Amino acid sequence: MEELVGLREGSSGDPVTLQELWGPCPRIRRGIRDGLEWLKQKLFRVGEDWYFLMTLGVLMALISYAMNFAIGRVIRAHKWLYREIGDSHLLRYLSWTVYPVALVSFSSGFSQSITPFSGGSGIPELKTILSGVVLEDYLDIKNFGAKVVGLSCTLAAGSTIFLGKVGPFVHLSVMIAAYLGCVRTKTIGEPGNKSKQNEMLVAGAAVGVATVFAAPFSGVLFSIEVMSSHFSVWDYWRGFFAATCGAFTFRLLSVFNSEEETITCLFKTSFPVDIPYDLPEIFFFVALGAICGVLSCAYLFCQRTFLGFTKTNWFFSKLLATSKPLYSALAALVLASITYPPGVGRFIASRLSMGEHLDSLFDNNSWALMTRNSSPPWPKEPDPQNLWLEWYHPRFTIFGTLAFFLVMKFWMLILATTIPIPAGYFMPIFVFGAATGRLLGEALSVAFPEGIVAGGVTNPIVPGAYALAGAAAFSGAVTHTISTALLAFELTGQIVHALPVLMAVLAANAIAQSCQPSFYDGTIIVKKLPYLPWIRGRKIGSHRVTVEHFMNRTITTLAKDTPLEEVVKVVTSTDMADYPLVESTESQILVGIVARAQLVQALQAESPSWAPGHQRCLQDILAGGCPTAPVTLQLSPETSLHQAHHLFELLNLQLLFVTSRGRAVGSVSWAEMKKAISNLTNPPAPK
């Protein structure tokens, strides 16, 4: 009976094969099979992209962890060497300096020999790529090796060189994302699509940040703020998914390797939860933000100036052009000599790694109060339980070392950023900000040793909280982002200081954004990469300026009836990438776009068959197979600057043609936009 029902059901739907009838319960088996099929389809439908995003996250986490692991071993070897080499100062000095010098010059030489643009953080270039510019080979998987090896060497040089990992890691992640995008296109077989590829790159950037800090939230937000001016919620969700996979795998690996007992944050703090800070302290937090803002302006200005100086000064530019490893070695030697622990390094806590710097700066207790009546000795080795002892000097006191640290690191960091090696500049800035905050926090804890009294209750001041706020505010101001506040919380696992830290970051950003371009924008300007400046919201004038006022009116159009000789002349005399194709020389009605490259190819293929007597025109070549692209979007002369800027930014465009009543009358590209925007700020002098 059961089987009969199965048969009948089968006959109404798909035919039941005889084979199916032989086994027991054909109906149930069919049901299960259909269910599995449905689940498979469902998963695969959701899949497509998700699988690639997951792969991206897991892969980057593996690379990040493996890199950390290898670097840790190298640093441990260096420490061992320094410890065991004996008490001779010369030997100790040599063992301290030769190591980073060798690593940095190798890093510089190796990476530069493979690709000339592997130096620096890579984020400015990525920003340019994500805004639609094609930088040839920059995301090629070939550069991957150069960047990985170079970055590992840089990081293995440790806190001597004082450089970080985020920037190049974002670059690596985007490279992998671009590669996975290609793989996806090939496996699925759909045509390569620019917006699809961009989606993958954006997710890659988020994964890069998230796998370095194990912080998915701030990974996504930081990459958004740094990379783009607009964002789609769809990309944001994809970013979250990939970043979570990456951060989870990254922390999972350290559990598997028995470094941690379970998945936790990187820099655990134990700030008091019930009353983390008193109301009047808010004022000091905001003041700290303002200080960090001013400091960041000074830093950005000096950094950009010095970077420009190394490019224009004949000595530096010659050295950098001909022998990069030599320059790197020299700079590394200077940095390593200063950080030599028995020398100046004693006063800048140079025996600590950058992670230990942060760990110690986020400490709850007030060092100034602890060392008021006692004077703990300088340990032979940094004591993992009392890392803060490195910051203490009996005569200099805590304040002296912290201030000296800030002064020295200020120019050392600027020097380090000019070394042509793959390196990130976020982490050093974060540590610098933490030290600034700590200095203020310690000062406050001395000024109010009993804590600030409010509402009858006294609570001791926690200098670590100021370090946290300082780190977030300074790094936020330098990079022009707000999500560094969130990063600080994700790194420490506590969010009790949400409001004061956020206010400090906002104050710092208000100052920095109104005075200086961000670190990454500054690099874009110095490196002369193409960029589209943005219109500040208050520039209401941008609504009144229309395309008519600033478009490029001298465009070269190709009409279908243009004689071939004329076409050849145009192609050889101009260097536009695309030519607007118009109906006829007379009407100038825009009908399409011809790419220069394809036109040249078609012209070359055609040229032998030119009969001298017969007057051939462009129409013949087009009919002969030269492809034209349709005009999918066109501006009108009445479009406002604001609207045009919006379009360029949102759709990652670089050139649009302007038509009036169908006639091609001009074109607008980044160059014209830039000029129009700068005219908004500085109106042209009346003639």
Added chain:
Amino acid sequence: MEELVGLREGSSGDPVTLQELWGPCPRIRRGIRDGLEWLKQKLFRVGEDWYFLMTLGVLMALISYAMNFAIGRVIRAHKWLYREIGDSHLLRYLSWTVYPVALVSFSSGFSQSITPFSGGSGIPELKTILSGVVLEDYLDIKNFGAKVVGLSCTLAAGSTIFLGKVGPFVHLSVMIAAYLGCVRTKTIGEPGNKSKQNEMLVAGAAVGVATVFAAPFSGVLFSIEVMSSHFSVWDYWRGFFAATCGAFTFRLLSVFNSEEETITCLFKTSFPVDIPYDLPEIFFFVALGAICGVLSCAYLFCQRTFLGFTKTNWFFSKLLATSKPLYSALAALVLASITYPPGVGRFIASRLSMGEHLDSLFDNNSWALMTRNSSPPWPKEPDPQNLWLEWYHPRFTIFGTLAFFLVMKFWMLILATTIPIPAGYFMPIFVFGAATGRLLGEALSVAFPEGIVAGGVTNPIVPGAYALAGAAAFSGAVTHTISTALLAFELTGQIVHALPVLMAVLAANAIAQSCQPSFYDGTIIVKKLPYLPWIRGRKIGSHRVTVEHFMNRTITTLAKDTPLEEVVKVVTSTDMADYPLVESTESQILVGIVARAQLVQALQAESPSWAPGHQRCLQDILAGGCPTAPVTLQLSPETSLHQAHHLFELLNLQLLFVTSRGRAVGSVSWAEMKKAISNLTNPPAPK
């Protein structure tokens, strides 16, 4: 000497007045005055917008706090009444039920009598407004009073009605933002600009969420995710600024009112920091996410179905159309009767307010383990130190009450959402999710009473963490957002569970988003508000479909040489808001857009002067002063669906004309886009 120098300096720059020379140190005084002038200019330059954003934040915080304060008093009075009325069951029952019934029916009657669309959360309507649709009067400041009074009454009814504050508060905030925007336009005197206004509204939405939860980060992100499909980093910064001002003021007020000692989070938790959870627990967190995802699908489906039912069923629709207060009173009576504490309310912890629900559900300890061997009595009043006792029943056990709570609240919540009063639906969903998570957490703590052993260390399971994850996952799934995870951290002040909670939210979202539209989208669909469906990233087909395939080809153009009789005929026979203006009937070259309203006006003004013999045409009217708008953006037939959709979404457009070689050949509006997108999902049957 000093004065001479001052004089000389003065003469080289601005002239020094004699008055200035009389006082001491003219140079220093000038310097100070110039400095102050510079600072004033600088601040005012930064100002413009910032002042308005700050005002918005502070104002909303004041309103939010005042509302909370008033509601707290009303609820306290209700509690006092219920306590003091004696032991008679009838009197107690009446005092329990009459109060909310009266409040809800007053809320419904009052708000509906002022504006018919003040019911519900308002977020769906705001979403529509932010996508560019003009909903008349919806943001009018007149509705403000109706919404404030209505919402206060709703909230004063307490956990009996079990509705929240977020949605209407976002609406209130956006109203204030719109009003401030108008004020700004008037004071500065710049012309009203749509994109400027939109910026203000977006910030308003962020402030609304932030001032309810005192959570600036999630306020900004939640409002972005719910409201828009794209956002600009510029808006995001402005949102952060306004939200921080709002959240800070909101918490500051409670410190000033001595409710808190300092600024802290709303629902403080004390989860263990060192080892908050064990690695294998990640699996249960993700499973919890999946459970919440499935539950949310069921909830969304039932909610939408029931909402549709009340609109189609003759009894409900008649009741709702004629006497909304009666319907509200009936529904409130049902809800209040069920929550009567000595009755069924005993099993659903109905004596707790919604905040106390959350406070108790986020508790660290396992209630199941605590009540294993002892059976604490039911206190006469909820004990603030042991709120969890409300959840315990000797025979039902913790599991019984939690499960019963979920079952009852499921349909009670759906019933409550149909009451036409201003009310938010986010908070109840958040509590529901927390209870779901708590149930799983308690079950796990009983299953593994020693904690999960991993790596030789055993850690007790914290059911509160599951409640946190459940709340974030369920509310995230219902609203299709991820930032609820961040909200959970900001509310509790701890972010140690960052990864597991985020993974739970992602799992829940994956299920909910692939099966059901979000709560707000569902309401948009049921309320038949205009909306533009979005193209899922995987629908690669959208790149192949071009505007040519789906545009509306039957557009009515007005040519400059159209006779006036013809124009009148067109205007009276069609109802488009804008007509494309073409050069001549023959050429059809698009030159501008004429608004119907203005055309009608011009025609009416013109009509008396019509001379019978003289054939007048549209050209004359245009010359006579009827304004035409320029075409700032036009589509080509070759533009892909994807690109067109992008444009509509990004620029908040509703209609674009399509031109081919300058000729107006069609138009694309939301209607055509919707049809084209639905054809992508379900290809039209071949004819």
